[in-house]
Amino acid sequence: MANIITAGNSTNGGTAITTDTSGTLNIVTGSGSGATAISVDASQATVFAAGVSGTTGSFSGNMSFNSGYGSAAVAYGCRAWVNFNGTGTVAIRGSGNVTSITDNGTGEYTVNFTSAITDANYATVLGQERTRASSDAGFVGSYSQSTTSVRINTRNIAGALIDFEGVDVAVFR
Amino acid sequence: MKRIIYPTDDGGVAIIVPAAECGLTIEQIAAKDVPSGKSYKIVDVADIPSDRTFRDAWEYA
DSSP states (O other): OOOEOOOOTTSSSSOEOOOSSSOEEEEOTTTOOEEEEEEEEEOOOOEEEEGGGGGGOOOOOOOOTTTTTSSSSSSOOOOEEEEEEEEOOOEEEEEEEEEEEEEEEETEEEESSSSSOOSSEEEEEEEOOSSSSTTTOOOEEEEEESSSSSEEEEEETOBBOOOOSSSEEEOOO | EEEEEEEEETTTTTEEEEEEGOOHHHHHHHHHHSSSOEEEEEEEGGGGOOOOOOOGGGGOO
């Protein structure tokens, strides 16, 4: 048992508060199912239940946390990312806030964002993936940064455009 | 799986590879990511050669 706050719904006729002496606070959404969305125990540890809408909420202020950093500090988010293979059939392996990549030619790509970045002054972090240690080494560069897309190209150490086996792109702002 | 192709200004072809996680349809991605004024086609991924040796010689047809 725990202290329970249940949002108002057609079942309980309004916000319901149930109390006990456990020291744990549970907040239940108004679905009427009784599923706990957020739980705060006596040590103030907060748990967001998996799979509930609360885990996909938004936060308009600065979010600070420690999580091994040493002190609570504002954390800056990765606003878009994509991992794709650049050889054979070019395909996206995984992504976030990316609708597509455009294959413009050998070693030339455009990453297209789903939601625009607030401005073009973001940091684009790039990586080359190789499936073998003996694969060609090279460089990845970004250019033409805009709020809706960023172009990248991949080159070997001689400076020629080549396709990499895998490319990682992350945008921080 | 589908791809969107459109001609580039230098006579080549650009290929848009959709992100499965984005939640948009292929038509919505085309409307958003194909440059304004460009004609485009939606094709099967099997229609795109996997041998990229001469990628820069590919043309839009």
